[in-house]
Amino acid sequence: MSETAVASFKPFTRPQMAQRAAADIPEGWYVNLGIGIPTLISDYVPAGREVIFHSENGVLGMGPAPEKDKIEPWLINAGKQYVTMLPGGSFCHHADSFSMIRGGHLDLCVLGAFQVADNGDIANWATSENDTAPAVGGAMDLAAGAKRLWVLMEHTTKDGSSKLVTKCSYPLTAPGAVKRIYTNLATIDVTDRGFVVLGMAPGLSLEDLQARTDAKLHLPA
């Protein structure tokens, strides 16, 4: 594919990806945001819409980062960043916090990923079977436990290969878990038919998108 053929399209920026995902979160949902781009989503929840954010380390009702002079040294999120609590927030220990995850109480988790397959498999914790020191954290709990899992990630790797695949080549985080993917090129649902394209970056054609995607893309029925 030549560069000129797609010169007119404009990929979504990371804030735009976060904004698109945030717009789709209804009021009242309990939501866990993974480390990385998904964390940006909390900045884009439309004003006046109450969404409750959870962090694995026992924080429910998390607010934005504090101003520098208002840091609470004991108040961090799972990414080890300082955060604030909203009125109505609460703390719990790790087993209760993961009961919220594993017990199916979270409406949504949004994670980053290395690869997502068109059957919903997600790989996001190790890039080799023989990783020197693999670090899983809470990813497997979140992927298996939340009511629904969305992924926010770049459509392709830095060398241009598709992160949307027919079969994950990296070790799985969970099988059949992903319901929706927001990339810099498109919003895609994972359905029984496979990947269904809900929207694309301005100027991008389905052919352009398919050329950048390993797995077969479908249009909504």
Place this chain on the structure above:
Amino acid sequence: MINKIVQSMADLMSGIKDGSVVLLGGFGSVGQPNALIDGLIEQGAKDLVVAANNAGAGHVGLARLMELNRVRKIICSFPRSSDPVVFETLYRAGKIELEIVPQGTLAERMRAAGAGVPAFFTATGVGTKMAVGKEHREIGGRTYILEEWLKGDVGLVEAWEADRWGNLTFKQSGRNFNPLCAMASELSLVQAQHIRELGEIDPDHVVTPGIFVDRVLHVPYGDPSGF
């Protein structure tokens, strides 16, 4: 009179044996019993199995304990950190064993140990390499794997307040694994920022009841942002 408050680190650490399984509270820099890890370094027990969320950072605390070759095996969910050089060096050299456990399974294995539940089924890890070699069972149409409890010989806990019966409170996200380490361990050792008179902690506010706690040392180190 019951008094679980001890006056010295040596008293707190007495009796920890070589080969112990040590459960460590803390997540990131918050709620880490740093003084107790230093106390354990001083105490001298070796051939330890340590369970903690992370595998230490820099050359202090848990990383220092590992650097001194006192840890045979580490059980954790996330061995990476801002500065994981000690763990990675030992791991690459084959000098430390690593058991990776999903964070929720790690917490639940501790709670199960505290509750006398020897094993439980969970969906976490099904269909991944975490499930290899584990018993699978279908319950209500979904597949689960069997995970065993994680009992500690020693639990190292950081609390906000403690009284002489061992009742504990925690501060904000400093709670994390600490109540679980306390309930899951045969010998629960606590460092507390504040010592309260008996009855001063509202019973409604006690997070870890004293029955889960054996010894308490007053360690008013201030805020954790320096660690």
